[in-house]
Amino acid sequence: LYDFWVRKTRSRMTDPKKRDIVAPLDQFEWFGATRVNLEMDYYEMLDRPNVKLIDLKKTPIQSFDRQGIVTKTPDAITHHDMDIVIMATGYDSLTGSLLDMNIRDKHGVQLRDAWKNGISTYLGMMVPNMPNAFVLYGPQGPTTQTNAPPFIELQVDWVVSLLERMREDGLRSIEPSEESCRSWKSLVMDVFESTLFRDSTAWWTGANIPHKNIEPLVFLVLSYPGSQGWVWVSRKDPKLSVRAAAKIYQVSRVTLTRRLNGTPSRRDTMPNSRNLTLLEEEKLVNYILDLDARSFPPRITGVEEMANYLLADRDAPPVGKHWALNFVKRQP
Template identity: 50%
Template sequence: MTRENKQFETDAIVIGGGFGGCNSLYKLRNLGLSVKLVEAGSAFGGVWHWNRYPGARVDTEMPSYQFNIPAVWKGWNWSQRFPGDEELRRYFQHVDSVLGLSKDTFFNTIVTHVRYDATTKRWLVLTNTGLEATCKYLIAATGSSYKKHYPQFQGLDQYAGKLVHAADYPESLEVKGKRVGLVGNGASGLQIVQDLAKEDCELKVFIRTPCFAIPMRQREISYEESEMMKGYYDGIFDRCYKSVTGFPHNTLFRSALQASPEERKLLFDELWARGGYSFLVSNYYDFLLDEKANSIFYDYWVQQVRARMTDPEKMDMVAPLKQHMMVGTKRPSLEQDYYEMVDRPNVKLVDLKKSPIVEFDATGVVTRDGAGTKHHDLDIVICATGYDAVTGSLLDLAITDKYGQPLKEKWSNGILTHLGLMVPDLPNFFMVYGPQAPTSLANGPPFVEMEADWICDVISKMRKEGLESIEPTQKAAETWRDHVVAVSEHTLYPKTDSWYMGSNIPGKRREPLIYLGGMQRWWQNCTEALDSWQGFTMA
């Protein structure tokens, strides 16, 4: 096949070139399959190809956020505990150089339609570039963070200034002397604020819900230290696979309610100083299960944050003394100096609960201010408003099942998968980093490696047993969905509107998008299903 061929057949097609797609391509090729990957961007990296806003960096520390492929890691050394977007793009270039992924990849290619042909028992994949590819196995590694979300503010199309989405940040954006407005207060919004607050600009941050951010404790990693750590990689990766969250951190199986205030403070201080997600992952286990335990975490956090600020009004907005959220039920962020930066005089905060946005006009934003309105003159507006997460990019593939029913229609009354890996009536169709799996609440690279391993094991077993196709039964998918919902209801997550629950997109069904039972519980179910084909129909 040459790149000029618009029609071709292959054993497997992978959609998406992030961690999940690259790992799937690599492992499927190792099975001896012919595999092609289709990627919307011009290079590998997934979210790290697109994220180029100021301060963009990963919130998982090294060395656990990378492929466990010795040929790759032996020739790569990380320079920071939490690498930035540029280093991550260089890493994916290194991965490609070592594994030779580009030769089997179509870049700048967007999948527009995916259809299963029940007669030929093959998938047809159509793209915006005119490709018509057929395959036996289809892997959707579309990720959780690709389809950008712009809130439907009235008059947004009338705004004549510079409008930027964090996921589509220009290479050069001059902010000196400008009036900049930022909408959104998640990880990208926080990281942008940390950088732009240091610039000679007037920064106005519109906040509906204050973020929950804990110290990153960023630091440089020397070449010598990086090389030394490779002697522990087997242990670190093994710990990731066997953990609840995919992180290699120590865990504590003790309730916060069983510890004395003195014991809690000692542990909190230790983990707070350690930085990263240690404060959550290595802490008392029940803060996501019990409101009283959660409030103990909040009270500690709020005192730590307020001690770093001087402006009482800003303190009350970003860290109110009265608990306003369940800690951890929205994506927690890691910060370096966020609270010091919002405390600066060139940074203004607008509380959208008290002064909601009414509309945009040509020169800025109008908010409701008491009985009247207030106009905010803005030269630049940055929307750090996130994504139609987990399902958005998947449904945009316009997938139709073996009966011709669109996946969007199949899921109109709720997501239905088995193990977050397969869907009824979609034979030989697999998802990586998709809904109803641990996904966004797990450390990405080790988690998608486990998914890719399971997919490869399924295909190997099919070939050994002479099977042409496999798909989950409706009953198995309904049982898994009920389990996903039941596990969620035993936690505090449903008490918060978040993208974990699909609540950030108007009109999107509110339901748990992520399996909250942890990686080990999920993996046990995956292993049992593979051993016996329980819950599957084969042909």
């Protein structure tokens, strides 16, 4: 994939030095482990003769002065005259701003000191020893790996639900335990280590900041499709929307689409498995999507397994549509 990209990109440029800077032949990152440059005419603009391109990894900035910027290499010091310098800031992502705010916990310990060996949060929203403090769109949450506005709404809903529960129970203070934060970090790390992101030098690992701990700054929701994966994990007694659960466990209208198109799924070819008819499957998926709240175990990956799980407790009253009782009676 990288070879395809680099071949296509280099063909758009004529300057060999610039080509080697922005599209080197030697792969420097896993494709997709950093954000793909979705651009128009970007490389053609860099290739223009009136544009000078400096590789700061090989030619670092030594200083600024009134006339411009000074760069230095082992062989030379070069002054670049400039009228305007645009400072690109903000790349100490997710933790930089928090650590610069002089935040202290209830024992007077600065957050910078508390996190000197690594980030510690619960769900990316709460920090141990910091009662009644909530962080939205922060470190160890899905954050930059999800759609920001709806995910922030999910976090706000979570906080509101918690505050309502505190009011009902007469609680004035709440904070996460060290154990819960360790458990959350373990999950964040496990997901991170299972992906190519672990080898990335992108800003979401902190690798772009000298002396910063290299660790996942975000909860990679790749293993839990969409920000709804965070929702599922965040609720020990989840009132998880079934539309979200269906998405997480691959029980959705995608299944129906495959059946309608005549495309067999993996479970269709499994031995000793009773396949659902299209009508049964359609009813089941609609039933799942119409439920108000359910907690599904992560082992469930298919529609038939979901049906068996949902209908296992035959004494339970039906939730949502009543077709489920008839469906139960038809089970072998």
